[in-house]
Each structure stands twice: as structure tokens, then as C-alpha cells.
Amino acid sequence: MSTAPACPQCTLENTWQDGDQFVCGDCGHEWPVQAVAAYGQTVRDSNGNVLAAGDTVVVIKDLKVKGSSIVLKQGTVIRNIRLVEDDAEHIEGHSDKIKGLVLKTCFLRKA
Template structure:
């Protein structure tokens, strides 16, 4: 059985195949299976939680409080991450540094472009 891809709209993995369509159980988004295959062949576009395209060097803002593994300091809502770097072959993650924590890898669903 082929693996069902993550939702292109909300980036969550709670999706299933329904005939010729893929459906996201979380946001209700539906997309054609052949459209996903064509998109996988193209280079992945990295988008923030609002759908804005992100690029290397952009500045993003955290939209909710996040616990950071390996640190007792959480990232608070509104924290600015400057000079992000895109992760190769992974449109769901970016790398960056905050003022207090260095070497962060963050999911794009918790970020918005500043």
C-alpha cells in the first residue's frame, strides 16, 4: 500500500485515501492523488502557517508557545527568528536561532512570516 502524503494545506499527517482523492481529517482539505505526484516531482515550496512562501534569510515569528527539547527555556509566542535557513528536501522544517537558543529546527506550521 503506498504511503499517504501529509496534507499540503495544514502539513499534518492525519490523511487518508478516498478513491482518487486524498483527504485531510484535521482540516477537511481534499486534493487529487495525481496532483500530489506531480507536485512531488517539482521542488518543494516552503510555506508558513498562513501560506506565505519562505526563503533563506527571511524573518519569522513564532505563533504559539513551544517547548524546546534539551532546553528549559520555552519559545514564547511572538519570538522573532531572524535569518532562517531552509532544510534541504524537507518543506515542513526550517533552521534558525533565537536570541536565547541557538540551533533551532522548527516546524513551519508554528511560524508566520514577519
């Protein structure tokens, strides 16, 4: 019996591990083992792409930063993200203006 999780795209269980990627035999989708192994769940951006630690993302909407008068403009690049443990809806990262941001994945897309 396979220990690979069901495919996050088509939800079928015909998956296997190929090196540092999981592969779905039905739809051909590939996603990193790191996203599932480290946190037990798949973290996705607003377009449904799987995010992994170290990825670069782009803000898709102007966002007001709580506790600051700074606004993250649409198109702001967040490099070298970190996944938040036990939370598939948030990531941590740094912008050029602000360090230590926690952002919702629904406002991000993978670069």
C-alpha cells in the first residue's frame, strides 16, 4: 500500500513518490514532498499551485499592513517564504519594506 497522499488536483489516490516530488498517475500533476512531509498538508496559492518553503510569491491585491501605515502594493514580490506549521492558509516572509510578514495564501500567487 502506498503512503503517498491523494492528488491535490484531481483527488485520486493513484500517486507515488519520485525523488523529491509526488506524481499523480491519472492527471500527471506533480507537487513537492516537502510541502506535505513537513506540515502534513498541502499549501496552495490563489491559483491552486502548491507552495513549498523557499518559493517566491507575488501579492495579487493591495494589502494594508496591520500595525503600520504601509501598504503592500499589487505585484510586490515576497522571496524565500516559510510555511506556517499546522496552517495551510498562511505563509511567512519578508518584503523590501517590512520584515516578518504573515500573509494569507488567498492573496498570493506563485512567481
